[in-house]
Amino acid sequence: MSKKQHIVVVGNGMVGHHFVEQLSQSANAEQFEITVLSAEPRLAYDRVHLSEFFAGKSADDLAMTSMDLYQQWQVNFRINAKVDTIDRQGKTLTTQTGEVFSYDKLVLATGSYPFVPPIKGNDNPDCLVYRTIEDLQAISHCASKSKVGVVVGGGLLGLEAANALHHLGLQTHVVEFAPQLMAVQIDKPGGDILRQKIESLGVQVHTNRATTQIVAGDSCRHKLCFSDGEELETDLILFSAGIRPYDQLARQSELDVGERGGIVVNNQCQTSDENIYAIGECALWNNFIFGLVAPGNTMAKVAAEHLQGQSASFTGADMSTKLKLMGVDVGSIGDAHGKTPGSLTYRYEDQVNGVYKAMIVDSEQKKLLGAVLIGDTSEYDSLLQYMLNGIDLPAQPESLILPSNSDKPLLGADALPDTATICSCHNVTKADVITAIDEGAVTLDFIKSCTKASTGCGGCVALLKDVSSNELSCRGVEVKKDICEHFPYSRRELFDLIKIEKITNFNDLMAAHGSGLGCDICKPTAASIFASVWNEYILDKKHQPLQDTNDTFLANMQKDGTYSVVPRIPGGEITPDKLIVIGEVAKQYNLYTKITGGQRIDLFGARKEELPEIWRRLVDAGFETGHAYGKSVRTVKSCVGSTWCRFGVQDSVSMALFIEDRYKGIRSPHKLKFAVSGCTRECAEAQSKDIGVIATENGWNLYVCGNGGMKPRHADLFATDLDDETLIKYIDRVLMFYIETADRLQRTSVWMNNMEGGLEYLQDVVINDSLGLATYLEQHMDSIVGTYQCEWKTTLEDPKALERFKPFVNSDKPDSNIQFVEERGQIRPARPEEKTIAIVVQD
Amino acid sequence: MTTLAYADEQLSTATQSQRWVDICRQDQLIEDTGVAALLENGKQVAIFQLALKAQQIYAVSNFDPIGQANVLYRGIVGCVNSEPVVASPLFKQPFSLIDGRCVTDESISISVYPTRINDGKVQLLISD
Structure with missing residues (x-):
């Protein structure tokens, strides 16, 4: 067996990583020993989506690889290993820490650094x-x-x-x-x-x-x-x-570099030393530096193939790009400036909606050369295909960018040639997608992982979905959206079946449309839909077995099996008398007390059997259930507004009370949080809520689909300066549309992100009534609002329901495994080592 | 499989260390959901009655070995590949009502108790 070639890769950015992946995962991988040296403190991460770091993504979320994965790939690596010098004669390189590595072939993927203009004062720490x-x-x-x-x-x-x-x-x-x-x-x-x-x-x-x-x-x-x-x-x-290539190593070792920087490479990405390759933003090809990831990845692939003795070559790259900048869609294709001699331009401009489209064609108007799209990039994918594949333009080329009510010739997924590039980041063609499907990839996720398509910038997701769905349906494969093994339907389909066929209980639903006994996915989903459509008491005999444990006992189960209790405190407004009642209850039952983020008070450590007594006292004092246990409307947070605050412009508390009273208890696909702020200072943090309302001089601004939590999302400004009546009308419609169409456990933020057409589509449905659903949505909301009941009040009046709160069916002894210790003057659950050991807790 | 017939067989072969213990009246069970029972030895049992399984009654330990709390009777019952299971209300792992194994991690299991109805009473077979 011949000795392995030692490949050293300097730099572990996106392109360096892509090279490692290409070579280590190739059929000839065992011929190579790969060593990666990264100057950064971590392995490759996704710089294209770097700004999402501010949207809450962590370094781990952005990571493109991990030490484990590299180990699995048998790739050696060093982080914090900046290379100091290359000895081309001895074929070694030395890091700053003095470590020496020898190589057979060297790949420079050192990338670039941001250019800081030589302005006096540019060196201050800000x-x-x-x-x-x-x-x-x-x-x-x-x-x-x-x-x-x-x-x-x-x-x-x-x-x-x-x-x-x-x-x-x-x-x-x-x-x-x-x-x-x-x-x-x-x-x-x-x-x-x-x-x-x-x-x-x-x-x-x-x-x-x-x-x-x-x-x-x-x-x-x-x-x-x-x-x-x-x-x-x-x-x-x-x-x-702008950027400047990191080419110091090349300069030191006297490789050819460009006049304005960049390591000169040939079509095989080799530098002036045939044993050294350069790829990505440090490489200068044809006197050009490519500052996008897609061409860099192509270079990585070419270098990896050339090392394996294949005749690959890099011949330039398409620099077309589509992105959303500050919420504005921007697309640029090919020769956007019309620099090609003889080229002609079509322009469409809509100053009302801020849309601009330009299309550059050749002198015979047969081929597309370039395009610029601002404010609306819906034609980007098809225009790009026309340009990349040299597809003949239709007789009236301008129809491609005119508004959609005109007869736009559609370039469907079937019309694309097999050579059409679907994903330019990973250079995946339609033929690659078809091959993946032929080899057994039958879901979009599977196709993505086989081909890597849509895993770069993500701009081609819609196109990939079109092409895949088209190919799959040609083969008779249905795209599955089943909620679980018991129902071959999505949540939305179940919702429609329940509503249209007037199904009111799970057994009928199962008999008509399902199989088996159900499970902890379909049962709560069905319960939630029944509540959204018919709004019956959730602990009714036929609904109770469907509920999650929190709903079953109308409280939130904690890790030790005890519950927490959250009375409704609408808008966070509470009288001293009611505050005293909460204090007394907490004291009497020795509950741990904490203020919640939703301006309420949470009482922890209640045993199941104590819940009815606790709630009897709370209900007698005028409290209602807070629905903290349900996938339902939770709280409406508010600031004091114009009543007290010097800056307030509207009475935010009254509005919060009105909204909370209207929507309290409504069951939905996931929990819903609201807030109302009395002025633009936004003390109630409405922009992080599912429904946010912010007072203006002239009324209310409505924000929708915001979220804190795991993946924070700023709410979208939905409509401005609304009067009270219109505000409520819009909230009714948005909520009902969400309840009817969202997936199970899908927050409004994700619902919005997945909605085709996004914010504009939702505005169209709700404000312009484009689907003719507005009246229906409002009526449905009215019927739910009109059948509200405090679930705790109903439960306390039902002796049969109270039976279930006994600790055991055959004993009134409390569960001996529930034990507390004191911390900071209150109880907390005892840890295993703190528990009294004499008690038998398990078998 | 723990069926009524199996339970009767257990009775006929019950050794001296095994005996049938009264737990509650059958009408105290709640269809398609669970109740907890306390045994003399301090152990807790979760008992389920499934309407779609001809009102068959299942009994398993109430202690969730993953969540370390006595909560299993509060889980949702259902099936995985037509095997009846209860999903832990804490972290959702399904436990078989037939043999007590955790369906998603077969290294974990809970104990199962044979059940029968005798004179309107729910009985469990207990080993001393």
Whole structure:
């Protein structure tokens, strides 16, 4: 057996990782021993989605690989291992820590670094860049003590950085040297529309501005001085003025580099030393540096194939791109500026809705050369296919970008040639998808994991779904959305069946549409739908076996099997007398007491048998159940509003009380949280709620589908300056539409993210009544509101229901395994080692 | 399989260390859901009666070995591949009502008690 070739890869960014994956997972993998040296403190992560770090993603979420995976792939690796020198004669390299590695072939994937313009004062600690997770941590830290932030550079990355500053709550400015934003990717009219849209979101754009120096500020910590004499005060400066290749190693070892940097490579990605390859943003091909991940991945693939003796070559790459910048859809395809001689341009502009589309065609109007899309990128996928595959344009090419009520020729999934690129990040063609399906991939997830399609920037998800569904249905495969093994239906289908066939209980549902005994997935789902449609008492004999334990005992089970009790405190408003009752109950039953995030009081440590007595006292004192145990409307958080607050512009407490009273107890696919703020200072944090209401001088702004929790999501501004009546009407419709169409345990945030057409579609359904459902949705909501009952009041009046709260069917002794100890003056569950050991707890 | 017939067989072969113990009246059980019972030895049992299984009664230990609490009678009953199970209300693992094994982690199991109805009373076969 011949000795393995030793491949050393310097750099573990996205492209370096892609190379490792290509080579280590190839059929010839055993011929190579791979060593990866990363200067960063962690292995490869997804830099394309870096901004999601601010949206709550952790470094782990962004990771593209792990030490375990590399070990499994038998790839050696070192982190924090910056390479210092290369000895090309001896074929070794030395790291900063003095470690020496020898190589047979070397791959440089060192990437690039952010260019910081040589402006006087650019070295102060508030001058930052946007490239690595460490950079983002520094931005986050600096933003916490800043009011104003400026991004220098109005390109793609600059706007993403501006979005991040905006979300961090800074007054945000973008300063651009060129006369327009995103000058590389889009034309001037497109740049103007983009600017308008971004400014309307509250970010100020300054074009044609050359920064000359940064000096101490008057109202802020710093001040940018421009060549035209203007100035801009700021606390934080973020440079996003392009990238420069990391090519020092190549320079030191006297490899050819470009005049303006970049390691010169040939079509096989080899540098001037045939034993050294360079790929990604450090490589200069045909005097061009590709600053996108897709071409980098193609280079990685070419280098990996060339190392295996195959005749691969890199021949340039498509730089088309589609993305959402600050909520604005932007697409750029091919020759966006119409630089091809003889090219002609079609333009469509809608200033009312802020939509701009331009299409560049050849002189004979036969082929598409490029396109710019702002505000609406729905045609991006088909335009890209026309361009990449040289598909002949229809007789009236302009019809491709005109609004959809005109006769738009559709480029369906079948019409695409097999060579059509579906995913440009991983260079997956339609033929690759078909092969994967032929080899047995029958779900979208499976196809994704086989082909890697849609796992890069994710921009092609919709196209991949179309192509896969089309291919699968051609083969007679149905795309499964079954809720569980007992029902061949999705939640939404079950909802329709229950409603249309007027099914009122689980046994009938099972007899008509299911099989088996059911399970802990379909039973609570059915119970929730029955409650949403018919709104009967949930502990009715026929519904009780369907409920999750929290619903069964109308309280929240804790780890030791005890329950917590949450009385409703509408809007967080409570009288001293009621507060005293809660205190007395907690004291009498020795309950641990804690204030919740929803402005209520949670009483922990109640044994099941104590719940009826506790609730009898609470109900007698005028409390209602808080539904903290249900997948249902929980709380409406509020600030004191104009009644007390100097800044309040509307009576937020009254509105919160009205809303809580209207929607309390409504069962839904998942829990629902609301808030009402009395002014734009937003003390009730309404933008993190499923339904958020913020007072304005003229009425109320409605926000929808926000979420705190595991994956925080800012609510979308849905409608502005509403009067009371319209506000309630819209909330009725949004909630009912959610309840009818969402999946099981799908929060409104995910429901919105998965909705085709997104916010605009929901606005269309709710505000413009595009589906003709508005009256129906309101009537359905009215019927649920009209049949509300306090479940605890009903339960206390039913002796049979109270039987179930006894500790045992054959004994009144309490469960001896439930034991407490004291901590900070209150109880907490005893840990196993703290429990009295004489008691038998298990067999 | 723990059927009534099997339970009767158990009775005929019950050794001196095994005996049938009265737990409660059958009408105290709640169809398709569980109740907890306390045995003389301090152990707790979760008892289920399934309407779709011809009112068959199943009894398993009430102690959830994963969540370490006496809660299994409060789980939702159902089936996995037509085998009746109860899902722990704490972390949702399904336990077979037939043999007590955790369906998703067969290294874990809970004890199962043969049951029968005698003169309107629910009885469990207990080994001393």
